[in-house]
């Protein structure tokens with residue numbers, strides 16, 4: 001049985017096409033690039049971007065905002081009710097380090113909210129899909145498995161997702177406010193939000209810069225799996241009334257700090 005939404009099925013297919021382009025470059029010996037002007041990262045990023053844009057245009061007339069073509073006027077973006085938000089290759093450090101934790105990200109945003117998203121990690125052969133009101137799944141070798149965020153229960157060790165690339169005193173501070181032990185789970189790219197979506201972690205506090213395309217798709221997966229993605233105030237990191245993270249509501253595409261919580 002496939003996904004309960006033909007559009008999501010098509011988007012999943014598109015992320016796979018982009019993943020194939022990325023893997024063809026990832027599997028090369030990066031040393032061959034030393035004598036060229038280009039880098040494997042740029043080549044993989046652009047190859048994925050082009051296939052995603054071509055394929056999305058063939059199935060939909062909605063505008064596309066991709067990290068690789070993000071110079072679209074705020075004047076124009078303000079007119080968008082729905083659009084595709086794309087990060088063709090998230091986790092560039094992970095790609096270069098060859099640890100496999102990089103992703104292809106496509107989100108459908110409607111009225112500032114991610115309503116459908118696919119995150120595909122080609123090197124891990126694993127995809128995450130979230131569809132508002134219908135649920136969230138992982139997909140591996142054609143097999144779909146429903147996922148859901150798992151709320152922390154009393155006495156359990158808090159599993160907190162952290163960046164492989166940066167740590168901060170604010171995160172230490174947040175961890176000090178939690179009752180019970182804490183364990184840090186390291187992960188690269190948008191897979192960090194997916195860990196909360198699939199119940200492998202309770203919290204992902206992001207106290208560092210990200211852009212909207214870094215989070216849109218995984219945000220859709222997380223919320224469809226029952227998690228929350230809210231704006232994080234470092235002074236009050238566990239505020240139960242924190243507002244949802246939104247998209248395309250301001251000129252800058254930078255996200256505020258945010259918290260993903262099961």
Ligand SMILES: Nc1ncnc2c1ncn2[C@@H]1O[C@H](COP(=O)(O)O)[C@@H](OP(=O)(O)O)[C@H]1O
Pocket residue numbers: 087089090091092093163164165166187188189190209210211214254
């Ligand atoms: N100064 C900055 N401004 C905007 N985004 C930034 C940033 N520094 C890091 N990021 C974002 O954080 C992501 C890496 O996060 P992490 O280290 O947690 O995996 C990067 O994704 P890319 O790898 O796609 O560039 C990048 O988009």
Ligand SMILES: [Mg+2]
Pocket residue numbers: 067087089090091213214
């Ligand atoms: Mg990115």
